[in-house]
Amino acid sequence: MYPSRFRYEAPHTVAEAIRLLAAGGDNAKVLAGGQSLVPLMKLRFAAPELVVDINNLPGLSYHRADPDGTLRIGALCRHADLERSALLAGTQPTMAAAAPLIADPIVRNRGTLVGSLCHADPQGDWASVVLSLGGSVVAEGPDGRRSIPMTDFVTGPFQNLLAPDEIAVEAVIPAAQGERRGGYLKLERRVGDFATVGVAVSLETAGEVVRRAGIALTGVGASTIAASAAAAALTGHSLTAESIAAAASAAAEAARPRTDHRGSAEYKRHMVATFVERILTRCSAEPAERAA
Amino acid sequence: MQRRAGGKGGLIMTIVYSDREDEAAAQVPMRRIKFTVNGEKKIAEVEPRLLLAHLIRQGLRLTGTHTGCDTTNCGACTVLVDGQAVKSCTMLAVQVDGHEIQTVEGLASASELHPLQEGFREEHGLQCGFCTPGMMLAAKALLDRNPDPTEEEVRWALSGNLCRCTGYQNIVKSVLWAAAKLRAQAPAD
Numbered sequence: 001m002y003p004s005r006f007r008y009e010a011p012h013t014v015a016e017a018i019r020l021l022a023a024g025g026d027n028a029k030v031l032a033g034g035q036s037l038v039p040l041m042k043l044r045f046a047a048p049e050l051v052v053d054i055n056n057l058p059g060l061s062y063h064r065a066d067p068d069g070t071l072r073i074g075a076l077c078r079h080a081d082l083e084r085s086a087l088l089a090g091t092q093p094t095m096a097a098a099a100p101l102i103a104d105p106i107v108r109n110r111g112t113l114v115g116s117l118c119h120a121d122p123q124g125d126w127a128s129v130v131l132s133l134g135g136s137v138v139a140e141g142p143d144g145r146r147s148i149p150m151t152d153f154v155t156g157p158f159q160n161l162l163a164p165d166e167i168a169v170e171a172v173i174p175a176a177q178g179e180r181r182g183g184y185l186k187l188e189r190r191v192g193d194f195a196t197v198g199v200a201v202s203l204e205t206a207g208e209v210v211r212r213a214g215i216a217l218t219g220v221g222a223s224t225i226a227a228s229a230a231a232a233a234l235t236g237h238s239l240t241a242e243s244i245a246a247a248a249s250a251a252a253e254a255a256r257p258r259t260d261h262r263g264s265a266e267y268k269r270h271m272v273a274t275f276v277e278r279i280l281t282r283c284s285a286e287p288a289e290r291a292a
Numbered sequence: 293m294q295r296r297a298g299g300k301g302g303l304i305m306t307i308v309y310s311d312r313e314d315e316a317a318a319q320v321p322m323r324r325i326k327f328t329v330n331g332e333k334k335i336a337e338v339e340p341r342l343l344l345a346h347l348i349r350q351g352l353r354l355t356g357t358h359t360g361c362d363t364t365n366c367g368a369c370t371v372l373v374d375g376q377a378v379k380s381c382t383m384l385a386v387q388v389d390g391h392e393i394q395t396v397e398g399l400a401s402a403s404e405l406h407p408l409q410e411g412f413r414e415e416h417g418l419q420c421g422f423c424t425p426g427m428m429l430a431a432k433a434l435l436d437r438n439p440d441p442t443e444e445e446v447r448w449a450l451s452g453n454l455c456r457c458t459g460y461q462n463i464v465k466s467v468l469w470a471a472a473k474l475r476a477q478a479p480a481d
Contacts, residue, residue, distance in 0.1 A: 034387075035382060039363055042381075110382070110383070
């Protein structure tokens with residue numbers, strides 16, 4: 001298989017990339033890691049007339065924390081960079097748990113977190129993780145930069161809010177109010193398969209009290225689902241058997257699974273509750289920033 | 293595709309397309325790329341939609357790189373680009389401009405097998421052999437980064453490579469064998 005014919009540009013500045021995209025209109029695509037776009041183009045599900053390869057743009061491979069704790073992940077930061085990151089291992093338990101579960105090790109060498117958010121696959125793992133952390137995407141276009149909260153960024157399956165002449169240049173995770181706990185669990189039939197069910201839980205705690213909670217679900221709806229009621233069941237409380245059970249059941253209720261070859265809707269809903277309970281139980285037993 | 297000899301021993305690859313007299317073809321500029329494969333410098337003229345796997349197999353005639361699933365699952369087409377394992381069916385050939393590729397043909401020297409190849413022979417790490425080149429290059433990327441991996445780390449590093457003979461036990465043993473040999477060979481410092 002090979003893609004249909006396209007023009008290819010590999011600019012060296014973001015400004016040049018934006019100009020190319022503006023001229024390319026609706027039929028232009030940005031190529032970062034290419035681990036979703038290239039297969040889609042080979043299958044002819046995507047047939048862009050122009051591909052703007054951003055791999056030559058300098059200075060986008062970073063992931064770093066600002067002095068206040070805000071985490072920034074550049075558009076060319078690969079999954080493998082995050083998997084091996086001491087910064088994430090020490091400060092971002094949900095992200096550190098998710099990174100090794102993305103696709104497979106070879107795909108992780110190329111694929112990017114920001115690209116995964118833009119691709120907006122309902123079964124993509126990073127969208128849930130970033131949603132649970134209250135993150136956002138920074139888009140750069142001809143008029144400069146704007147920040148788009150993850151809650152608004154994905155507008156439907158494989159659709160996002162970016163204008164045709166905008167590039168997602170980084171993802172931003174706000175600093176924690178307190179200590180971070182959390183985790184990501186994924187049920188997959190084998191390594192590299194899409195998630196049957198994925199659950200991201202991100203907590204910010206002060207002492208035993210949860211000050212902020214985010215719970216998001218992968219693969220159990222037409223888009224990533226923010227389980228807000230489940231998160232609300234935890235906020236302002238400590239993690240007890242009762243609050244954990246309430247959050248697990250609210251998350252299961254928020255899921256919109258469909259029966260398919262990966263499992264029945266009932267089974268997937270059950271796994272959502274199980275995963276929420278499992279992550280929260282681990283969070284309650286382990287010191288902050290160590291739970292997986 | 294065909295290739296012809298360039299000046300001073302270098303090869304310039306020329307890719308021949310069917311002329312369907314479509315306007316789109318006339319509008320797509322070919323791109324000249326320079327890259328290194330197994331230590332040799334190359335120049336190629338490619339259409340942007342050419343995949344790296346096709347450049348390697350048809351353009352360079354390095355058929356040790358296999359294409360299996362062609363959908364980014366199986367890892368048979370794994371090669372190293374700047375030392376990193378990538379699935380060559382999921383990367384455009386134009387993207388290796390200025391980069392270094394290593395394929396399975398680059399493992400052995402003229403007289404000696406690479407320890408990974410020896411390991412696969414010693415530990416019976418291949419049955420049909422289709423997945424073997426991808427397995428060895430994924431393993432090489434691991435051993436370059438981590439010369440003394442645990443069995444679990446080997447399994448994890450190879451989890452993007454499928455063996456449909458299901459000979460995983462011996463593949464893992466082969467990689468551990470190679471790791472031990474490479475450590476024994478490494479100059480003490």
